[in-house]
Amino acid sequence: MPFPDPFGVLIVDDEPNIRSGLARGLADDADVIETAANADEALALISKGDFPLVIVDVRLNCSMTGIELMKRIVAERPHTAVIVITAHGTVETAVDAMRAGAFDFVLKPLDLNLVRQQVRKAREHYRLRIENQQLKNRLADSGEISSMVAGGAAMQDVFRQVRQVAATDATVMIHGESGTGKELIARALHELSERSGAPFIAVNLGALPETLLESELFGHEKGSFSGASRRKPGCFEQASSGTLFLDEVTEMSAKSQVDLLRVLESRQFTRVGGEQVLFSDARVVSATNRSVQDLIDEGTFREDLYYRLNIIPIELPPLRGRREDIPLLVEHFLEQFCTRHRRPMKRLSADAMKTMTSAPWPGNVRQLRNVIERMVITSAGDVIQENELPSELSKPTGPGHTVVSTLAEAVEACERQTIAAALESCGMHREKTAKTLGVSVRTLHYKMGRFGLH
Incomplete structure (x- = not known):
């Protein structure tokens, strides 16, 4: 070549x-x-x-x-x-x-x-x-950011939509499975906008307990609660003139949804424990990996808040829906991790690439990225062979299709099934599920991401 x-x-x-x-x-x-x-x-x-x-x-x-x-x-x-x-x-x-x-x-x-x-x-x-x-x-010449790697039609349609919307101040809601790159798209909207010189602030609402969420979003005054040793500006204040990215926005409690709706409508808020009315012109970009309409039908998400957040919807396809991008992503991550871990450049054999391209990828690009990093570190030769790939890439997934060969895999399979069953019985409500399982919401969130259960 x-x-x-x-x-x-x-x-x-x-x-x-x-x-x-x-x-x-x-x-x-x-x-x-x-x-x-x-x-x-x-x-x-x-x-x-x-x-x-x-x-x-x-x-x-x-x-x-x-x-x-x-x-x-x-x-x-x-x-x-x-x-x-x-x-x-x-x-x-x-x-x-x-x-x-x-x-x-x-x-x-x-x-x-x-x-x-x-x-x-x-x-x-x-x-x-x-x-x-x-x-x-x-990608940069056509208006995308350099961190996005894609060549297929599905993601090019997303890029075109991002370029069209970035120049406006419209509120955007990004829909897509866990690991599809929702935060990267949010950053692209920011970097391609006139706000690119101002802060981009990202907050994962699903990882925050309700008791901390209000302080995280709106800030607090010194002494407003136990442990508040100083004044702390919230995300709306920090992102003023810039972009505020609210990830997993559908995980908010009913009260937090009301508070967020009020700020979106008035652009005004007060810190916890404070009286001064503050103003923020932050552009709000939100994201979710769940069906918002189902949540509205269940009564767990406000329809008026959804309409306020979803003025411009952007749908991100799962990796299995853009398989033509997998070879590009593989080369990108190989280069990245061989350089980071100071390893000679590696490549995939034809059979290994075929397996990667046909794998189900429930964790999407995040899962592929983790697999490549693991292979860069553990593969002995310069060519990664098919038998060196993680076994789960070639195994069928879903209920009734769990195949395990080691004790560790058996434990993981059991853990995944237990969490999936608990989520279903609790209507995908994370706080209820975490309480049922006896773990923290943060631990549950990590496990869900690991097992592709979003």
């Missing part, structure tokens, strides 16, 4: 034979090769050109050691990969270099084939990073 930009390699070694030997041996693996005898020459060359890969000997006969040079390159050019050359007696030094950001190391005496393997890994890592950046640039 052709590379989008030239792949340049800089070889830094104080031994002329090693410099010239590596330059000849790597001629077929790089578009440009330069050599330097010391750190000063290397830094001068780096300042004049872009080298995605630098190969540097740990020991340099100059004022700066190879490790010091490596650390400087990594600090100043974080996207540059550095391979360190070390003798057998300094392996510990090379390991320390890896921890400090080196891409990999090779031992002396040099095996040219091993060096070429490392260079090819670095080049593949570079290719994926460039292609990912080009994708992000295309």
Whole structure:
């Protein structure tokens, strides 16, 4: 596959034979090769050109050691990969270099084939990073934010709606299953609006007990309740002139719904324990993973509040409804986590990618992201094979289809079934369910997200 930009390699070694030997041996693996005898020459060359890969000997006969040079390159050019050359007696030094950001190391005496393997890994890592950046640039040029990765028609329709709505101050409600990226869409609305220079404040209403919700939203005065040692501004106050994102808005109690409706209608509120009337012009974007109409029919969510919040609805498709985006997301997360965990670039085998593309993904993009991070850390080779993927990706899901092979899986399956049954018997009311199960609302929320029960 052709590379989008030239792949340049800089070889830094104080031994002329090693410099010239590596330059000849790597001629077929790089578009440009330069050599330097010391750190000063290397830094001068780096300042004049872009080298995605630098190969540097740990020991340099100059004022700066190879490790010091490596650390400087990594600090100043974080996207540059550095391979360190070390003798057998300094392996510990090379390991320390890896921890400090080196891409990999090779031992002396040099095996040219091993060096070429490392260079090819670095080049593949570079290719994926460039292609990912080009994708992000295309999204940015068309009005999306760089953190959203999608190419299929379903998400492109969402992007078009976001671009159309972002320039207005209309209240938006984002509908979608857990893990579909509702907060990313909320941030996109903010970043593409004239409010982008003001704060974006996000609050998860489902994770807050009712006793704290009022203080979180509207703030409180010093001494207004036990533990209120100072005045605290609430989310509406902090987000004034910006955007306030209310996640899981359907989890609010009846009283909190009344309070929120009043603020949306008047833009005025008072802190808990205070008398001063405050004003906020924060744009409100809310999100839910539940059927609001069902909640209205049950009498647990106010219809007038729904109409106030749902002026502009945005529907996010589940990952199983946008399977054409899965390969893009896989490459994106592989690049992200290989870089974060300082691992050589990995890829999925054809069979593994087929399994990923056809998996049910009840946890959507969040679940896929977690699976990729796990694979980056635990996979031994550069190619992730199908048998290394989590077993649940190929198992049928739903009542009556639980298959387990280990005690841990059996415990998780039982826990999921118990929580699902309790949620159903409590009408999906989280506080009631948490009380029934004898756990906190926060713990229940975490378990629901983990098991895809939203």
